[in-house]
Amino acid sequence: MTDHDQDLLDAVGLTDESSSTAPDGARRRRSDRRTERVIRKRRRRRQAIITTLVLAVLAGGVLLIGREAVTEIRAAKPASTAVTDYPGPGEAEVIITIPEGSTGIQIGEILQQNDVVASVEGFVKAFDANAHSGSIQPGTYTLRTKMSAAQAVAGLLDPASKSDHTLTIPEGFTKAQVRERLKTVGHFTEADIDAAFADAQGIGLPATANGDVEGWLAPRTYDLQENATAKDVISTMVSTTVKHLQETGTSEADYQSILIKASIIERETNRAEYYQQVARVIENRLADTAGETKGLLQMDSTVLYGLGRSGGIPSEAETKDSNNPYNTYAHTGLPPTPIGSPSKEAIAAAKHPAEGSWLYFVTVDLTTGETLFASTAAEHETNVQKLKTYCDTHQEQCTGPANPTSAP
Secondary structure, X not given: OOHHHHHHHHHHOOOHHHXXXXXXXXXXXXXXXXXXXXXXXXXXXXXXXXXXXXXXXXXXXXXXXXXXXXXXXXXXXXXXXXXXXXXXXXOOEEEEEEOOOOOHHHHXXXXXXXXXXXXXXXXXXXXXXXXXXXXOOOEEEEEEOOOOHHHHHHHHHOHHHHHOOEEEOOOOOOHHHHHHHHHHOOXXXXXXXXXXXXXXXXXXXXXXXXXXXXXXXXXXXXXXXXXXXXXXXXXXXXXXXXXXXXXXXXXXXXXXXXXXXXXXXXXXXXXXXXXHHHHHHHHHHHHOOOXXXXXXXXXXXXXXXXXXXXXXXOOHHHHOOOOOOOOOOOOOOOOOOOOOOOOHHHHHHHHOOOOOOOOEEEEOOOOOOOEEEEOOHHHHHHHHHHHHHHHHHOHHHHHOOOOOOEEO
């Protein structure tokens, strides 16, 4: 027995004196067994204590390392001080363009890049908070740098922010009227406009137009992007018309004739509900070479175009003037060119006329656009009397700049 083992026996009171009554051999064997059990038990305790201490040290080390790592990360990444919104109302003017199909986040990114808003997050929050934000349209706007997000959203919803960057061409406008609008609204020079009109290839004008842009300048509101040229805008007008023709299934060979018919339809009535009926009258008259109309369209709108006017009713003398190539009272068939820029709806009507036997129509109320159709001259004369009654009390509309009215 070692001294250490004896110390263990003494610690639990297992000394030779505690078993003095047993025979020496028996006492020794029992004492040895007890000693072995105590030693094993003490070893297990000691190992458990050592294991616990090791785990505690390791855990403490991991915790310390973790805290140091977090401290280093926090030190390396200071708390953000970025501004998420400007107080407004803004500083210098800036022109920005919102592309078609942009989301709120994409708009916010464009505005942040131009320093209109402080952050995309701030703009998106203001965008979501405005019930009308879904009405924001693509296009070019004048805003200010360093606007509050809410003010930026309001600016995009304000038509005034866009007014300097849009050009509206109404239905039926002639190329002369479009030229004037390009000058006064688009601020393009007359020389640049005329040069673009003459550059058929450059503006994508189809060969069937014979180099004349009349009728090809599609009516709509155009976005005038910064640095856009007259040629850029006019090219867009022409390509829009081509697109409308293609959408109706019109072949390129028929582009010009469909535009001529559509332009007459556009100028003869201001109510789209009559477009297809007017289209049918045109077709029936062109085919009626041996009948009542002898192939004459007899449209006031074409006569007035040839005279350089846009409204009213031509006089009897004017309808007999054969020197006017657009006088469809004197010349059979279609006029030489379109007489204005037709809408998409008028183009569709020219391509797909209504079914009917009408050869005549007359707009009997130039204020409301009410139009009556007839298949015979006698029936038509009754309708014309209604127009005369209207003109007796509305002379300004009948002789002034009102829209063209009838096909006698």
